[in-house]
Amino acid sequence: MKIDLTDTTSARINAGLIQARRAIGTPAVGMVLTLVIVTDEGSAYDALKAATEASREHPSRILVVIKRPGRSPRDRALARLDAEVLVGSEAGTGETVVLRMHGELANHAESVVLPLLLPDAPVVCWWPDQAPENAAEDPLGRLAQRRITDASSAEDPVASLAVRASGYSPGDTDLAWTRITPWRSMLAAALDQKHSKITAAAVEGEAYNPSTELLALWLADRLGVTVERKVSDGPGITAARLYTPDGDICLDRADGRLAELAMPGQPDRHVALKRRETSELIAEELRRLDPDDIYRSTVQFGVGHLVRASGAGADGASSVEPTGKPTATKKAASTTAAAAKKAAGKAATPK
Known part of the structure; x- marks a missing residue:
């Protein structure tokens, strides 16, 4: 089931999730973690597909964060949140919410994500593309017990590993490491x-x-x-x-x-x-949430x-x-x- 929400809020998204679960006859929540994917529009499809396949092993609430700050000062001043709520066969064994944050709201993604996290469940944050230099200090990274980056997507992959080493915090990992x-x-x-x-x-x-x-x-x-x-x-x-x-x-x-x-x-x-x-790599990383x-x-x-x-x-x-x-x-x-x-x-x- 899919629900489109335009110019919405986190409270309305939570209400949409409850409505969708009741509509398909599964009111109970049986998910084990929240996976937050921070990406752009061009990479969102592949990242979401990999996460959905991994969720068959780890039932998850998947939150896809797509930031659209805008180019002109007028666009940046306007804050708006659009969302797609996916539950049922379209979302694997869990739930998926695609969040598109426009304008100034793109700089405060954590305020939107925080109310949507599963209560009393681990949080994993994944950057399929460009990741912050210090993932643990990123506002979204602070919400997570596990932070996954991918050096192979950087312009200089080897230099990216050096950045990960200098800014390492317990819970950090990289898919370049998972591949070996x-x-x-x-x-x-x-x-x-x-x-x-x-x-x-x-x-x-x-x-x-x-x-x-x-x-x-x-x-x-x-x-x-x-x-x-x-x-x-x-x-x-x-x-x-x-x-x-x-x-x-x-x-x-x-x-x-x-x-x-x-x-x-x-x-x-x-x-x-x-x-x-990539789905196999993500599934492996979700098997352990302790520091590597x-x-x-x-x-x-x-x-x-x-x-x-x-x-x-x-x-x-x-x-x-x-x-x-x-x-x-x-x-x-x-x-x-x-x-x-x-x-x-x-x-x-x-x-």
Whole structure:
């Protein structure tokens, strides 16, 4: 069921939600969280589609915030709220409210969102596109226990990760980090099977790919070794290699779907390592609402490298030496991701 409300208020929207639930015969509220999506008109459809699919696993009230401040002084002075209320099959297993805020109201989105939050339920805020530099200090971010950004949508994805690291607060995460969960799981499982000392590592992936940078930094942080960052044609991350005295542990994915795992003394095997849709990434993030300490450790460990790497470009090189002093050289075929100051033992288990 769909209800269109023009020049409305939060109270009228709440009344519309109750009316819609009664009309379809489900007056009870069985949702577990509120998901606030902050986006623009061009990206709203894809973001809402991904959130709706994720809500089949996590029944949610989805609030889509679209700001339209206007260009002229007259437009900015006029404050108006338009809303679409979706309940039933059009909203997955929860409820959806699309909020279009015009004029000055766009600068006070939190005042509209606050009365629409589910009582006594967690709040998650997601920025599919451009996110604030400090998500926890954003007025909408302050309402949330979990804040999701996506560095891959930024103009400079690697620099965006550095911004996330410098402004990190408990509850922050990024979809670039979520994308490497299967890689971390596979590599951690491989190390559980083969107890060998890791002397070095290498990660291959597209230039300016934030997930590739994060995987390299995670290995460097957890293993305490130098990780070489190599540029490939993609898609995304194409390979990760761990060098041991007994031979190389290699996880190679050339086509973005199927990977080959090679380990010393064992036959090569194929493993599913498909690039996942946004809905799957959001569903994974909604499974846990506590702070992700491994993500925090990884981005803060490599913040100096990330700042330098963002300016190196596809044909540049950068590294963080064990002393913590960043160095850079130009026109190298690959980049060195990081080296830890202290060894952290074997790889951490995946989240």
